[in-house]
Amino acid sequence: MTDIKTMIDLDKASSVLKLMGDKTRLSMLKLLQKNECCVCEFVAIFNVSQSSISQHLRKLKDVGLVNENRKGQWIFYSLNRQHEAYEFVQNLLDFIPDQDQKIKELEQQGLRITCE
Amino acid sequence: MTDIKTMIDLDKASSVLKLMGDKTRLSMLKLLQKNECCVCEFVAIFNVSQSSISQHLRKLKDVGLVNENRKGQWIFYSLNRQHEAYEFVQNLLDFIPDQDQKIKELEQQGLRITCE
DNA sequence: TTAACATATAAGCATATGATGATATAGTTA
DNA sequence: TAACTATATCATCATATGCTTATATGTTAA
Numbered sequence A, B: 001m002t003d004i005k006t007m008i009d010l011d012k013a014s015s016v017l018k019l020m021g022d023k024t025r026l027s028m029l030k031l032l033q034k035n036e037c038c039v040c041e042f043v044a045i046f047n048v049s050q051s052s053i054s055q056h057l058r059k060l061k062d063v064g065l066v067n068e069n070r071k072g073q074w075i076f077y078s079l080n081r082q083h084e085a086y087e088f089v090q091n092l093l094d095f096i097p098d099q100d101q102k103i104k105e106l107e108q109q110g111l112r113i114t115c116e
Numbered sequence C: 001t002t003a004a005c006a007t008a009t010a011a012g013c014a015t016a017t018g019a020t021g022a023t024a025t026a027g028t029t030a
Numbered sequence D: 001t002a003a004c005t006a007t008a009t010c011a012t013c014a015t016a017t018g019c020t021t022a023t024a025t026g027t028t029a030a
Helices: A010-020 A023-034 A039-045 A050-062 A086-093 A100-108 B010-020 B023-034 B039-045 B050-062 B086-093 B100-108
Strands: A066-071 A074-079 B066-071 B074-079
Touching: A010 A023, A010 A086, A010 B010, A010 B023, A023 A039, A023 A050, A023 A074, A023 A086, A023 A100, A023 B010, A039 A050, A039 A074, A039 A100, A050 A066, A050 A074, A086 B086, B010 B023, B010 B086, B023 B039, B023 B050, B023 B074, B023 B086, B023 B100, B039 B050, B039 B074, B039 B100, B050 B066, B050 B074
Parallel strands: none
Antiparallel strands: A066 A074, B066 B074
């Protein structure tokens, strides 16, 4: 637990921030901070199409912020802890309240996620 | 120098991050971290029109991230240290290398800023 | 192999964004 | 007052973004 920051150059920082400036993606990243999630979970949580979720994940994957890991039928996404901006992103996400109530709401509505 | 973070809700965080996801605005904020700057300085530093700079500053002002302070002919902008996301923004900017060489370049080119 | 499910990709569309040039407003100075 | 400088705003445009529907691809299971 050091205080040494891995600096991120302006161009890289702005492209990461741009990605995080979208509410849906920011919320996804916050959820990924604690959980691995598959696409169908995100689809259940956010009120948008599967296609839309897939495209958001594509953008996050394109800059390397997330990893994908196929488990059978499902593809689980996780934060890429090797990314050069990982510390930057973590630090930032720590200012945002956790979004776990989104998962709980699903459970309460009986819309429990199928891919677990 | 405490470690207690002022949490920022997801909506507010994403709107701040969206603003910071633009290279020009991010660079402006980084410069403002150390200096008060007037519009003409930004115009001299970035390769865009005065109109464009003015519009970027407008967006930053609209969410309250910056304050303006007229000094005669000039309007100086500064970070709003009272903003609820100030700590969040500061923390984030601390990951980005300072942009002071931009000011130095201007000086070296004899384009020294007129409004000082 | 076929059906069913999970995910990705393509095409199209409405809206947002960032830039510009022209013009308006405000302060300074002659 | 008029001329000059600094800044803001308006109108416009090209491009980017996020969404949708339709379709393609990949995996599992009958």
